Amino acid sequence: MQLNVLFFAQARERAGVANATLSLPEGSCVRDALDAIAREHPALASLRSHLAVAQDGVLVRAADPLREGAELALLPPVSGG
Amino acid sequence: MQLNVLFFAQARERAGVANATLSLPEGSCVRDALDAIAREHPALASLRSHLAVAQDGVLVRAADPLREGAELALLPPVSGG
Amino acid sequence: MPSLTHGPLDVAAMTDALRREDCGAVLTFLGTTRDHHEGRRVARLAYEAYEPMALRELQALEREAAGRFEIAACVIAHRLGEVPPAEASVVVVVASAHRGPAFDACRWVMDELKRRVPIWKKEHFEGGDAEWVRGTPLPGAPEGE
Amino acid sequence: MPSLTHGPLDVAAMTDALRREDCGAVLTFLGTTRDHHEGRRVARLAYEAYEPMALRELQALEREAAGRFEIAACVIAHRLGEVPPAEASVVVVVASAHRGPAFDACRWVMDELKRRVPIWKKEHFEGGDAEWVRGTPLPGAPEGE
Numbered sequence: 001m002q003l004n005v006l007f008f009a010q011a012r013e014r015a016g017v018a019n020a021t022l023s024l025p026e027g028s029c030v031r032d033a034l035d036a037i038a039r040e041h042p043a044l045a046s047l048r049s050h051l052a053v054a055q056d057g058v059l060v061r062a063a064d065p066l067r068e069g070a071e072l073a074l075l076p077p078v079s080g081g
Numbered sequence: 082m083q084l085n086v087l088f089f090a091q092a093r094e095r096a097g098v099a100n101a102t103l104s105l106p107e108g109s110c111v112r113d114a115l116d117a118i119a120r121e122h123p124a125l126a127s128l129r130s131h132l133a134v135a136q137d138g139v140l141v142r143a144a145d146p147l148r149e150g151a152e153l154a155l156l157p158p159v160s161g162g
Numbered sequence: 163m164p165s166l167t168h169g170p171l172d173v174a175a176m177t178d179a180l181r182r183e184d185c186g187a188v189l190t191f192l193g194t195t196r197d198h199h200e201g202r203r204v205a206r207l208a209y210e211a212y213e214p215m216a217l218r219e220l221q222a223l224e225r226e227a228a229g230r231f232e233i234a235a236c237v238i239a240h241r242l243g244e245v246p247p248a249e250a251s252v253v254v255v256v257a258s259a260h261r262g263p264a265f266d267a268c269r270w271v272m273d274e275l276k277r278r279v280p281i282w283k284k285e286h287f288e289g290g291d292a293e294w295v296r297g298t299p300l301p302g303a304p305e306g307e
Numbered sequence: 308m309p310s311l312t313h314g315p316l317d318v319a320a321m322t323d324a325l326r327r328e329d330c331g332a333v334l335t336f337l338g339t340t341r342d343h344h345e346g347r348r349v350a351r352l353a354y355e356a357y358e359p360m361a362l363r364e365l366q367a368l369e370r371e372a373a374g375r376f377e378i379a380a381c382v383i384a385h386r387l388g389e390v391p392p393a394e395a396s397v398v399v400v401v402a403s404a405h406r407g408p409a410f411d412a413c414r415w416v417m418d419e420l421k422r423r424v425p426i427w428k429k430e431h432f433e434g435g436d437a438e439w440v441r442g443t444p445l446p447g448a449p450e451g452e
Contacts, residue, residue, distance in 0.1 A: 009427035052445035057360040077442030080426030090282035133300035138215040158297030161281030183342040190335040197328040
C-alpha cells in the first residue's frame, strides 16, 4: 500500500522534506508506518515519542489500520496562538 | 451658606431642573440639604432612599458637613456600561 | 487615560494604541446596545453622566486594574448621549504579557464600572415610551446607612 | 467560519461582523507577538499549520463554544507565516447577549486552541538563531499510549 506522509514543524526540518511517499505491506498499521519513517529518517528518533499522527486529518493511534492512499501527517506538540 | 445642586437622570427629570442654588444655615449637613431639596421638589420623595450624594465629586454621608460654595450632586442608582 | 465621548467610539484606534511589543495579549470588550430588554424592543439608549466624577472614577478603575492584575495597560471609554442599536456604549481595552490577567482585569473593570461610575442609561422603547434602567445604588446612599 | 490567513488579520472587520442588534457584548482577543521570551529578544515569529485539519479543528471550536456557553457567535482567525512584533497572530471574537459568557467562551477557545489545533510557532531571536516553541502534545500520540 502507498501513503503520502506529511512532515510539520520540527518533523519537517529534521526529515529535511515536507512530504514523502511511503510503501508498506498490505495490512500495515500506524506503528508500522512510524517504524518505516524512522528507518528512512533517523533524525526523527528523538522526536518520535512526542509525535501525534493524523490519517486523512483525523488523529489515529499506533494500532490503527492504514488506508490505501491515505495522507499521514506527523504532528509535533502544537503551539498555535 | 450657598450650594450648587446638580440633579441627574431620574432625579433631574423629577425635579424638572438639572441644577439649582440652595441656601442653608451655616453648619448644615448633607441630610439638611436633602431635606430642603425634598421640600422644594416633592416629586423626588420616592427616589430619596436610593440617592447617593457627592460633594465636589466625592461621595458623602448624611451626617457629613457641607462646605460653602460646594457642588452637591444627587446620584440615582448607576447603570453605565 | 479614560474618555467620555458624545459620538461613536473609535474602537480600532483604542486597540491599536495598546498593541505593544512587550505584550502577548490585547483584549477588547465592547458593550453594545441590545435591541431587546425584558421582552420589549429597544429603539435606542441614551446615556448621561456626572462627567468630572465619572472621569475620575474611570481613571481610578484603570489604575486599580493595573495594580490588581498582571497587566501592562487598561483604557476605558464610555459614550454619552444617544446610542443606536449595535453601536458600542463602552469599550475596555487591556494589554498584558499573558492572556489570563487580561481576561480577569477586563471582567473586573466592567463589573466595577457598573457599580461605581456615575453614568445612567435610559431605554427608549419602540412605541415611544422610555425608562431609566434599574441601576446599582452607589455606596453610602445617605438614607441607606 | 474560521480562517487561516498569510497576511495581517483584519481585526476591525471581524469585530464589526459580530456586532449584532441582539447582543450586548462583543469581546475581541488578540494574541500578539511578544518581543521577549524566557529572557531573549524575539525578532519575529513564524507560524506553520496543517491547514485543512487546523481549519476543521477551529470550526469545531467555534461550534463547541456556541454549544457550551450562552453566546450568539464565535469567530476565530489565525495568521500563518511570519508575524512581526506587536502584530496579531490570532484573533477570537465572541458576541453574546450578556458579557459573562463572552469572557468564559473566549478564554476557553484560546485554551483549547493551544491544545488541539495543529499549528506550530517558531521563534526567531535577535542574532539569527531560531527555535520551535515547546508545545502541547496532541491527544493520542502513538508512543504515549
